[in-house]
Amino acid sequence: MSRKTPTNIITGFLGTGKTTTILELLKAKPENENWAVLVNEFGEIGIDGAIMSDSGALIKEVPGGCICCTAGVPTSVAITALLRSNPDRLIIEPTGLGHPKQIMATLSSAQFSPYIELRSTLTLTDARYFDNEKYTTNQNFKQQLEVADIIIANKSELAAKAQVATMHDWLQSQNIHSTVINTTRGDIEPSLLDRFVKPSDDMDIEEHHHHHAALEPQFQLPPNQTHIRKENKGQGYFSCGWLFGAEITFDFDSLFSMLSDLTADRVKAVMNTDKGCYAFNKADGVLSVNDLSLEGFESRIEVIDTKLMPWDQLEEILLNLAGGDNTNHTK
Secondary structure (H helix, E strand, C coil): CCCCEEEEEEEECCCCCHHHHHHHHHHHCCCCCCEEEEEECCCCCCCHHHHCCCCCCEEEEECCCCCCCCCCHHHHHHHHHHHHCCCCEEEEECCCCCCHHHHHHHHCCCCCCCCEEECCCEEEEEHHHHHCHHHHCCHHHHHHHHCCCEEEEECHHHCCHHHHHHHHHHHHHCCCCCEEEECCCCCCCHHHHHCCCCCCCCCCCCCCCCCCHHHCCCCCCCCCCCEEEEEEEECCEEEEEEEECCCCCECHHHHHHHHHHCCCCEEEEEEEECCEEEEEEEECCEEEEEEECCCCCCEEEEEEECCCCCHHHHHHHHHHHCCCCCCCCCC
8 A cells, every 4th residue: 555544433332313314425525535434343244344234335344342342353354355456535434322432443553553543533413412411321322432533413404402412511521622513314424433532542442351143253144054143242232133034025014014113222123124235124113124235135134122022922923024935044
């Protein structure tokens, strides 16, 4: 490589709209530039990479992220592979449940500093979160805001004036003075990626010991199985994900109804249905659906919640929506 690659971290808690924001940035990038995106997800079944797959960018995914492995070996390998493609810009989306200082320390390390130039770190948030102790007492939530060069208050059209005021008061109380920009649907100016960069600090990283599947080779669907299931837990959250063979088609209307009724903090899915391939995204109780131009794709769904949910029951419902007696799976 003859130059350093401009690199941005786009972080934020679950459901703040990181993937939507990155998709909007990819739409607005200069036509003559090639961008690369690394996605690190808490869940074991990669969803965001599939959603971004027709964006025109080079996408790599490291599923199964948590505080101890966000900047672990799989992430380093993925960064190296993306840098070898010599992109004009690299965007990294850490898991919403991870400590962003770890990935910042990795990017600033001797391994990557000769090849990476850190630009603005953007933290997405939601003004409605700041009067809820579920978020304000979460150390990841706070750290994600502390490292921000720019704070993007997304979904601003949904926040009351009092909630916006509470957000600014909380940030001030935490001695966080980053620029705050209000936006809707992740629509931000691409120039923000190069506008602000804070001086580097010593990036102290706490030691965590938590075995995690991300340290193992990424799994694939075996040829003799119609689906597999993977679970994860950490930071007070539980996740379960399923990967279904490309030959399986789900009933769109029934799937939409089931996901609408599902009570979980976060649901993401890319599913083959009788009406085509669709991305489903549920946050704050609101389900959104977007069609994707994908064919022959393996359906995948990830559910995340603060409570351990009845995964066996949910799996049975999914299989019924697939319209078949598909009983072979791996947990």
